[in-house]
Amino acid sequence: MSGVVASTERAGIAKSAVLRRLPLLLVGAAFLGVLLAMPHTGPLFAWAFPGTIPPVYDRGSFVALAASHLAIVGIAVGAATFCGGAAAIVVTRSWGASAAPPVQLITSVGQSFPPAAVLAVLVPMVGFGAVPTVLALFAYGLLPITENMEAGLRAVPAPVKEAAAAMGFSAWRTLLLVELPLAWPQAFSGILTAIVVSLGTATIGSTVGALTLGTPIIDGLVTNKPGFVLQGALPLAMLAVLKELAFARPRR
Amino acid sequence: MIELRHLVKTYGDVAVVRDVSLSAPEAAVTVLLGPPGSGKSTILRMINRLIPADSGSVWIDDEDTAAIHPEALRRRIGYVIQGVGLFPHWNVARNIATVPALLGWPRKRIAARVEQLLDMVNLPPDRFAEKRPSELSGGQAQRVGIARALAADPSLLLMDEPFSALDPVTRRDLQQAFRRIQRDTGKTVVFVTHDLEEALLLGDQVALLRDGKLIQHGPPLQLLEHPADDFVADYFGGAAAGLRRLTLLSAASRAVPGEAGGARLPAQASLHDALEAMLSRGTESVALEGGGVVTLKALLA
Ligand SMILES: Nc1ncnc2c1ncn2[C@@H]1O[C@H](COP(=O)(O)OP(=O)(O)OP(=O)(O)O)[C@@H](O)[C@H]1O
Ligand SMILES: [Mg+2]
16 A cells, blocks of 8 residues: 555656656757758758858768767866866865865966967967867866865765764775765766856867867858858757756755 | 773874873773863774874773774774764664674664664664654754664774763663663773763763863762862862762662651662652651661761
8 A cells, every 4th residue: 555655656756857857858859850950951041041052061960060069078077077076085185185275276277267268279289179179178167176076075074074984984985985975966066067168168169170069150150151150059059958957956 | 991091192282181091991881071172082082093192002902902903993992973973965774884884794684783773772763764864853863873883782882972962851861771781781881971960870980081181080989079189079069069979879778677658769769869759758768669768867877
């Protein structure tokens, strides 16, 4: 009897979770649909902007552009999470406190230059393509990720850490089983910030040859094809909406 | 047995523990008593090597703890920390299971042990096992902290003001339950408190500290009757010392043959209980279970 109640209750919870996610799923599907349909919109754009040849951006598939866009963001934020997380762990150890000033310096320098300026500086050093973009996003994401992770670790109550040690946990075990799980919500909010900023900022990487959803826009601006600009702008706008739906968390 | 030899701890240029030597006998409760900041918690933390001593040593059963791996040492010693320190992301059962899980007990044995401990600290398992620490009152959390320290059935127990967040009634209940369990299991306990009543009730031996120095130690009655100096005398209640002394003396020890009216007091009642009964009944003698009476005259002797 109680099992039945519990299972219908669980089904209810699952159903409401799906309902809450419904807008995200719909916009996600629409986003994919637009990416896939774009190559077939030639007649539409030929009618709207007569004389443009070809009418639709065709130097790469839109799916590939989106995948590259997401990969650039993923690699940059992943690397920033790894490095920023490690730095936050080090500066919150008793033996690593002296590393705090340099870490703070590096992360805040990383964020004090606008990514466009960082790109301009990096290109002569590392060449065109995705690399300077990944580096610029990495530098930009380091600060929110490190800061939030560090704040999360510092917020673990002293008696909790003392209890872990007193129960016979090694420093490692305390970090993995107690400190990181407790710091995670705050650390995650830093990672989200980096993702959200990077998804938008990656677009400008197209000015230095990175393949992103911004590529058709830059191409259209350079060669004076307003159709290309629209073709890049539509999926980007949808990505922005997706971002909102995926990461906007209910406020309590 | 836990033996402290010439322990010293200094923070900056402040000596917070100054040459403390003390032994906590097997199967007894040794109370560290003293005002806030007198170094009680610091001494406790040096026993299980949570902090290193500047000098001096701690011996457990004739083994220098400096030679034991700190994590192995701590798994052997139950520790109730001041401020409880439950793991907020684990439920009550998981919190209690911390050390057994660390020691690799089988799941079934852990589950059975957790249930047994929850019963022991008066938290019905079906209501409390799944709760998060944030859903507990201060007193309930403290009881979970005690259960967690007892989980792997350590023969040594360090308790840092374990009953401080409790209301007087629960506090008295748990103190008595603790005393009973300790007598039954024969654990060696070092118990920190700044509450004199608690020290007198629970301690087989009381060590009074001030500013990191051990001022006097011995059975509670000895400190009460023969204070080494004014500080000890003051701490042990000054004018109220006489009444406190009655709580430590058993009524049976002053009983004489005879009969008296009214309900009999339990055989293990203290003289304080006897006096209380006389006052409330307006009599000058009370009978004890198991025979004999205590008279006002014998009580005053
Ligand atoms: N990590 C530390 N750094 C500097 N001083 C400390 C540190 N830990 C404790 N102290 C100081 O050492 C002294 C003794 O502290 P301890 O915690 O042992 O006192 P206590 O007797 O347990 O007090 P309470 O009854 O308030 O718990 C206090 O003056 C305290 O401020
Ligand atoms: Mg203390």
